Amino acid sequence: MLTLVVRGLPAAATESGVHDLFATYGKVFGMKVNQDFFTGQLRGFATVDMEGHEARAAIAGLNGKDFLGKTIYVDVDKGVKGKRGRR
Numbered sequence: 001m002l003t004l005v006v007r008g009l010p011a012a013a014t015e016s017g018v019h020d021l022f023a024t025y026g027k028v029f030g031m032k033v034n035q036d037f038f039t040g041q042l043r044g045f046a047t048v049d050m051e052g053h054e055a056r057a058a059i060a061g062l063n064g065k066d067f068l069g070k071t072i073y074v075d076v077d078k079g080v081k082g083k084r085g086r087r
Contacts, residue, residue, distance in 0.1 A: 001029065002055040003077040004048045006062075009033075010070040011041040017068075018046055025061060026054025047077060 009018065015033045022028050030049035035042055050058060055076070063074045 001049060002052050004050065004055055004058065004074055005077045006046045006048060006072060006074050007044065008067075008070055008072045009042050009044050009046060010068045011044070013042050013068055015042075018048075021062070021067065022048050022050065022058055025058035026050055 004022075006018070015031070015035075018033055019028055019031055022031075028048060028050060031046060033042060033046040034044075048055075048058075059074050059076070062072060064071060066072075
C-alpha cells in the first residue's frame with residue numbers, strides 16, 4: 001500500500017472527480033481531499049491510498065498532466081522529514 005500526494009488540484013475540482021481520476025489506474029482504498037472549511041472548495045492538495053503497482057501506474061500516468069485546466073503533480077508521500085517527537 002502506498003500513499004500518494006497530489007498537488008496542484010484546481011479549486012473547481014470535486015472529491016468524486018479526483019476519485020474517478022485515480023480509479024482509472026486501480027482501486028482507491030482511501031482518500032483525503034483537503035477542503036476549505038467555509039467554502040467547501042478544494043485547497044489544492046490531497047492524499048490517495050492505492051496498491052503499489054497501481055500507485056506507480058497512477059504516478060506515471062498523471063504526474064505533470066492537465067486536470068481541469070491546471071497541471072497536477074503526483075508523487076509518493078515520504079512523510080515529514082526532520083520532525084522530532086515530543087518528550
